[in-house]
Amino acid sequence: MADKIYVGRRKNAVARVYLRTGSGNVSINKREFERYFPMKTHRDDVLLPLKVTETLGKYDVYANVRGGGLSGQAEAIRLGIARALVEINEDFRKNLKEDNLLRRDPRMVERKKYGQPKARKRFQFSKR
Numbered sequence: 001m002a003d004k005i006y007v008g009r010r011k012n013a014v015a016r017v018y019l020r021t022g023s024g025n026v027s028i029n030k031r032e033f034e035r036y037f038p039m040k041t042h043r044d045d046v047l048l049p050l051k052v053t054e055t056l057g058k059y060d061v062y063a064n065v066r067g068g069g070l071s072g073q074a075e076a077i078r079l080g081i082a083r084a085l086v087e088i089n090e091d092f093r094k095n096l097k098e099d100n101l102l103r104r105d106p107r108m109v110e111r112k113k114y115g116q117p118k119a120r121k122r123f124q125f126s127k128r
Contacts (some may be wrong), residue, residue: 046061050081078105
């Protein structure tokens with residue numbers, strides 16, 4: 001369990017999560033949790049699977065995350081933690097599934113189209 005890597009993805013962010021029994025320390029990219037995610041909403045998002053399964057102080061989380069922005073990275077780590085918890089104890093699956101924590105969010109940024117400034121925005125139309 002200690003050396004197994006669990007992958008979580010969201011948008012363009014990819015997180016590799018290691019879960020070890022411990023005192024609840026969380027480090028992301030070898031940095032402190034509070035320093036990496038200064039916003040409380042992102043920190044809460046990352047810890048959600050641990051709160052749902054009531055294992056908040058029981059595991060140390062080590063995550064390496066690349067790509068995307070902070071929100072995508074937080075949700076990628078969240079998915080990795082949820083997958084790791086299910087591997088540890090299959091009984092957690094029911095609670096995690098009820099809160100949609102085991103589903104990879106498929107939404108991606110729509111591509112920009114030619115002849116337009118953005119994906120859906122159009123240049124101003126001029127009749128004359």
